[in-house]
Amino acid sequence: MERQEARSRLESRLQSAVNDSPDLHSAYLLVHSDSRDLHWNLATGQTEGIEAEPEQPYYAASIGKTFTSTIVAMLADDGQLNFDDPISEYLSESLLDGLHTINGTDYTDEIRIHHLLGHTSGLPHSLPEGGKMFFNTRLEESPEGNTLFDEMLEEPDRIWEPEETIEWAKQNLEPHFPPGEDCYYSEFGYNLLGLLIERVTGHPYHEALAEFLFDPLAMEHSYLPPFSDPAVESELPTAPFYIDETRIDVDDVRSLSAFYAGGQTVNTAEELFRFHRALVEGELVAEETLQEMQQWNKLWQGIDYGYGVVRIRPLPFLKRFHSWGGLGASSAFMVYNPTIDVYLIGTFNQWSYMRKSMMFLFRTLRSISKVERSEQ
Structure with a gap:
């Protein structure tokens, strides 16, 4: 397939996804492949009353776990x-x-750092997808029937300190299994990792993000609201995301601070690509460390989890489509496919679109795999 034909098909498919779904308002897709000489940064839909722009910052959700790990x-x-x-x-x-x-x-004394990184600690979680299910994991409720997310939405102006989220979990939820016996998604485990980073570095988590990642990688529009601001303010507004029909403006809903080190950053597609390529190419961690981060445990159907990174297996028996990176419940994605040699970065800004976004990624991988590689 010719490059221009492949790009036109992707643009049409991205536009159709938004046009055909009343729940979608905007969508972003960056495609990069060195071996095929591709770098396309696409956006479609409406956001803040203007046309969506490829350079626009958006809420990356649990992709932030990859930063933490x-x-x-x-x-x-x-x-x-x-x-x-x-x-x-x-x-x-x-x-x-x-x-x-x-x-x-x-x-508690048996919990190791790797248990928190790989969601094998047994600690509970509280991450909604439109108040429904995130993949096959239910949103956990307190004995009174409330979730942490209920309380966050009831008090949108409240800033949650990470210690407060841990105390809420201790008072309202129960662990699921002894450390190391299974794999169960835990937002609270990643908040503990954020506090651990603060203890080791002597700096608040948002400053560690800047010191270790954002500043060295020139991620000047990336930040952790409400704890920090971008180094350079974008000329474009941050794209809102939606929980079904409810619009969430990340800069205004301060209670999203409860997600902290588990996924609370705002980024652009270009900056997420810059980070993920640096991780893939060994610029951030040693090769043996990256291999250890990719010790996979089955988390959900077609989704395995390592240390802050996921492996997507849309067709388990076709390894050429297996990709790894980060996912966010706002239907954000940041993945690399080593066989096809392509990075896919973007979001649909809709928590109820997660399953469909995985199918979109699979179809995109199939399209890119048909584009001829460049002569070296």
Whole structure:
């Protein structure tokens, strides 16, 4: 397939996704392949009353977990911690008191850093998808029937400190299994990692993001609201995202701070690509460290989890379509396919579109695989 034909098909498919779904308002897609000499940054739809622009910042959601895990990996490479270290070496007794107790047995001291990174700690989570299910994982409720997300939406102006989210989980939810026995998604586990990063570096998490990633990679429009601002303010407004029909403006809903180190950054597609390529090409962590980050456990159907990175297997028996990177519940994606040699970065800004976004990625991979590689 010729490059221009492939681009035209992708543009048409992206536009059709928005036009054909009343829940979608905008969509963004960056495609990059060195071997095929491709770099397309596309956007369609309406946002803030204007046409969506490829350079527009948007909410990356749980892609932020990949930032968190990468910083932890960089600290491990520097000898400041070890993946096998107990988290009790870094976090306060008061924070850990009552964190992980099942049937009267306290497993808190058994939690290692790698358990938090790989969602194998057994700790609970609270990440909604339009109040429904995120893949096959239900949104956990307190005994009173409330979720943390309910409380966040009831008080949109409240800033949640990470310690407060951990205390809420301890008071309202229960762990699922002893550390290492299974894989279960946990927002709270990543908030603990954010606090661990603060303890090791001596800096707030948002400053660590800038020091380790945003500044070195010139991610000047990336930031962690409401804790920080971008180094350079974008001339374009941050794209809102939607939970079904409810519009969320990330810069105004300060209670999203509860997601903290689990996925609260705003980025552009170009800057997410810059980060992911640096991770893939070994510019951020050692090769053996990256391999350790890619020790996969089955999380959901077609989705495996490593240390802050996911592997997508749309067709389990066709490994050429297997890709890895980060996903966000706002239907944000940041993946690399090593066989086809292509990066796909973008978002649909809609929490109820996650499953459909995976099919879109698969179809895009098939299209790019048909584009001839450039002569070297």
